[in-house]
Amino acid sequence: MTETQAEISAEIAAISKEYDSAGVAETAVRRDYPPYRSSILRHPTKAAKQVDPEGLELWAPVFGQRDVDPLEADLTIQHSGEPLGERMVVTGRVTDGEGRPVRHQLVEIWQANGGGRYIHQRDQHPAPLDPNFTGMGRCLTDADGFYRFTTIKPGPYPWRNHRNAWRPAHIHFSLFGHEFTQRLVTQMYFPGDPLFALDPIYQAIVDPAARARLLATYDHDLTTPEWATGYRWDIVLTGSHRTPTEEDVEQ
């Protein structure tokens, strides 16, 4: 961990410049992104082999009421007291690549507390743990593909990619579609974070428009008086391979 932020930022800028001059639009995150040091030995070097999804991969696991307690969508009521920080609601719609809602499917989130500390033994950041906040939630999308969580706005936190490295505030999201091929794990960010330009994980999405797809928007109509601020973030999974059924296309 000898590199400075300036050195990492220079690497980020060089890759960005190379991307701009290549003129080929990318929509996904790069797995090979050396400024994120941990990616160096953990990305495949060969191109993925393209296959036709078979019967199994055209279906996804099913989750139901039995799997998820509705209370798990509120991360602020998991302990006896109120967690510290900015209470917020985050909601949005999960659709597939054709714009069809992903109904009744599992969404999992996890995040740092308001002080930027994860309740994880490997997080040694000397910010306080909050005895009233675990930072993990689950819900099922509704019949229109909407998810909704009540939580605390996470703080930014330091990590050890390089000296004085800080991650922009984010919430981790884990999503299933209606097909195995649509599985997605990603992170949601907050608008205007000053750490965006410095963060090699966010910048590993080299296209600015693609990066912007991870930004929630503040929505005052979602904010509730004297209770919680509101953020909206929609998620698009990859296209569907299955022939749409009547249930899929209705709505």
Add this chain to the structure above:
Amino acid sequence: MSRTPTPGQTVGPFFHYALPYDGDAELVPPTRADAIRLHGRVYDGAGDPVPDALVEIWQTGPDGVVPQVAGSLVRDGYTFTGFGRAATDRTGHYQFTTLRPGGATPYFAVTVFARGLLDRLFTRAYLPGAAPAELASLAAEADDRGFVFDIRLQGENETVFLTYAQD
């Protein structure tokens, strides 16, 4: 109308208190007579085990049918849901207790996540003899109680990862 997918991001180092759950890797109880084990190690490009990876499987039952039943998060010990999740341990090892997949070309569909891995990876672990020629390297090996399938993220013998053709 086609929409551009939301990009992925790494699962990060702190998923252990969120994604694993009781019974995640036991699709069936290990005491069941027809229970088998699918296990292996995840390695990085230096050949070192990856202790902070997460492996998920999705499979048919022995009858070859794709399960479409709830209950993966709260296992009742009887319902086979076809889905499992296993975090690797300190030695990069993962293991599932499950049933043998069926069908014409039986395999486990596998998803891999890890700190340092910016986007999930898909692959397949075929039962011995089931892999088509072009995916021959994706054959699991039989052992005394099931199958072994190691995952190499990079380097010599890098696992063949898959992408799915769009129409």
